[in-house]
Amino acid sequence: MEILLQQIINGLVQGSVYALVALGYTMVYGILGLINFAHGEVVMVGAMLALSALTALLGWGVPPLLALPISLILAMLGCMVLGYGIERIAYRPLRHAPRLAPLITAIGVSIVLQNLAMMVWGRQYHAFPQLIANQPHLIGGAIINDIQIIIFIMALAIMAGLMVVVHRTRLGRAMRAVAENQHAAQLMGVDINRVISITFMLGSALAAVAGLMVSANYGLAHYYMGFLLGLKAFTAAVLGGIGNLRGAMLGGLLLGLIESLGAGYIGDMTGGFLGSHYQDVFAFFVLIAVLVFRPSGLLGERIAERA
Amino acid sequence: MNNIAALPLLQLSSIGKQFGGLSALSDVSLHIRRGEIYGLIGPNGAGKTTLFNVITGLYQANAGEFQFNGHSYKACKPHVLAQAGIARTFQNIRLFANLTALENVMIGRHLRTRAGVFGALLHNLATRNEERAIAKRAGELLHYVGIEKPGQTLAKHLSYGEQRRLEIARALATDPLLLALDEPAAGMNATETESLKALLQMIRASGITVLLIEHDVKLIMGLCDRVAVLDYGKKIAEGIPEEVRLNPGVIAAYLGGGDE
Numbered sequence: 001m002e003i004l005l006q007q008i009i010n011g012l013v014q015g016s017v018y019a020l021v022a023l024g025y026t027m028v029y030g031i032l033g034l035i036n037f038a039h040g041e042v043v044m045v046g047a048m049l050a051l052s053a054l055t056a057l058l059g060w061g062v063p064p065l066l067a068l069p070i071s072l073i074l075a076m077l078g079c080m081v082l083g084y085g086i087e088r089i090a091y092r093p094l095r096h097a098p099r100l101a102p103l104i105t106a107i108g109v110s111i112v113l114q115n116l117a118m119m120v121w122g123r124q125y126h127a128f129p130q131l132i133a134n135q136p137h138l139i140g141g142a143i144i145n146d147i148q149i150i151i152f153i154m155a156l157a158i159m160a161g162l163m164v165v166v167h168r169t170r171l172g173r174a175m176r177a178v179a180e181n182q183h184a185a186q187l188m189g190v191d192i193n194r195v196i197s198i199t200f201m202l203g204s205a206l207a208a209v210a211g212l213m214v215s216a217n218y219g220l221a222h223y224y225m226g227f228l229l230g231l232k233a234f235t236a237a238v239l240g241g242i243g244n245l246r247g248a249m250l251g252g253l254l255l256g257l258i259e260s261l262g263a264g265y266i267g268d269m270t271g272g273f274l275g276s277h278y279q280d281v282f283a284f285f286v287l288i289a290v291l292v293f294r295p296s297g298l299l300g301e302r303i304a305e306r307a
Numbered sequence: 308m309n310n311i312a313a314l315p316l317l318q319l320s321s322i323g324k325q326f327g328g329l330s331a332l333s334d335v336s337l338h339i340r341r342g343e344i345y346g347l348i349g350p351n352g353a354g355k356t357t358l359f360n361v362i363t364g365l366y367q368a369n370a371g372e373f374q375f376n377g378h379s380y381k382a383c384k385p386h387v388l389a390q391a392g393i394a395r396t397f398q399n400i401r402l403f404a405n406l407t408a409l410e411n412v413m414i415g416r417h418l419r420t421r422a423g424v425f426g427a428l429l430h431n432l433a434t435r436n437e438e439r440a441i442a443k444r445a446g447e448l449l450h451y452v453g454i455e456k457p458g459q460t461l462a463k464h465l466s467y468g469e470q471r472r473l474e475i476a477r478a479l480a481t482d483p484l485l486l487a488l489d490e491p492a493a494g495m496n497a498t499e500t501e502s503l504k505a506l507l508q509m510i511r512a513s514g515i516t517v518l519l520i521e522h523d524v525k526l527i528m529g530l531c532d533r534v535a536v537l538d539y540g541k542k543i544a545e546g547i548p549e550e551v552r553l554n555p556g557v558i559a560a561y562l563g564g565g566d567e
Contacts (some may be wrong), residue, residue, distance in 0.1 A: 186384070189419075
């Protein structure tokens with residue numbers, strides 16, 4: 001019972017990070033119909049930037065509780081610039097090209113970013129400094145620590161904020177209008193290039209937050225960390241119904257739970273033949289299952305909520 | 308700048324548009340005066356919608372230029388022309404089907420409002436006040452065009468006639484100087500057409516110039532101050548409806564098919 005609860009807690013925390021990243025995939029897909037496969041690398045760059053900023057700030061003697069939000073904001077700003085640049089340089093010239101062209105470009109951007117990050121930050125793992133006491137708390141026999149609580153609450157708050165922006169503001173309305181019909185939105189005076197740029201920047205800011213969360217949770221950052229994380233978040237977006245914001249959140253949390261429970265019980269299920277290091281198999285098993293049985297995803301039957 | 312008011316609102320000079328080898332518009336010149344209802348008629352494929360697409364910036368003309376409200380435009384993005392005061396509706400309705408009726412109209416207010424990214428993120432007082440004002444104005448416009456269903460109805464759940472009216476309300480929300488309507492009466496029955504006519508007269512009376520593409524000759528003749536006729540991308544006649552109706556070239560090209 002304690003194990004079940006523990007896996008659920010771990011799954012929800014990990015899932016809330018997937019959800020943040022999945023939102024970036026799904027927002028871009030909703031507006032452009034493009035899978036931005038470079039999004040995982042944006043998460044990685046966010047983590048690296050945050051880590052570099054943290055190290056520098058702590059080195060200058062800035063107190064940890066101040067250094068953390070500052071480096072988060074710096075990472076978000078850096079990633080927003082990066083997201084803007086990726087769209088401007090790699091995708092905008094291909095806006096009217098066949099669908100395969102921007103997709104291949106996205107993979108190219110991803111490779112470029114990985115290698116640039118390797119040149120800047122090196123191939124080694126970077127340890128995330130211990131900033132707060134990170135008290136473990138006991139709930140019904142399961143352990144949840146401070147960082148996990150902060151990650152989960154922050155992720156939920158950010159998602160709620162995003163829903164307000166998309167559904168209650170002028171900007172969000174413009175985003176939804178562009179997603180539905182670019183021509184008509186333009187004729188209503190919406191500058192679609194601006195809306196698309198802002199969408200990339202919003203998604204990239206979320207990616208930066210997720211990057212910091214992942215590296216804080218695992219205590220590590222690495223130039224290659226964006227690849228697998230990006231694929232899993234993409235899976236989460238597909239699971240929820242790509243293009244659908246609520247779907248991305250639901251898909252992220254579900255995928256986190258599936259992975260965590262799968263990893264926790266795979267040993268028992270296979271009599272010890274397979275261990276928890278098979279964790280990553282579950283995400284892609286889910287991806288295949290969704291594509292076979294419900295390609296539109298859980299909430300994807302309406303193209304309605306495309307942001 | 309006093310003379311701007313005396314100039315035609317829209318002046319097309321030798322507009323030409325080619326698609327590959329096909330000439331959709333050639334050497335089309337015309338002017339629309341402030342406050343008039345100007346009709347554009349012609350057989351299918353005559354280039355009427357192409358002309359609309361040129362003046363709203365969806366297509367770039369290959370030749371010629373046009374002046375709107377005293378400024379010259381040659382190659383412009385649609386949102387710039389919307390900002391300048393040209394609004395349009397489409398022949399086949401292009402609403403944001405999954406937004407509510409109210410939201411569709413509120414989108415039209417987009418370029419007349421300020422709140423940027425930070426306003427949206429912070430959701431501060433100024434943003435909230437602006438949102439409330441936009442929603443109020445949008446509600447008024449829904450009422451103005453005669454949509455009595457609640458504003459929270461999704462656009463796709465409105466009747467066909469209401470969707471056409473919603474498109475007009477959305478266009479009006481941009482505070483246009485020129486309202487360009489592409490076959491607004493298409494698919495309407497006689498009663499609906501009659502109330503559309505009343506709506507267009509009311510819009511003109513409020514000071515907005517109207518450019519109208521329409522196949523319903525009765526509507527055109529009863530509503531327009533002046534009419535131009537396009538055929539194979541060329542303007543073959545222009546004048547008050549009575550003149551145009553008696554023009555032999557027009558009768559041959561358009562009315563001569565025996566169905567009118």
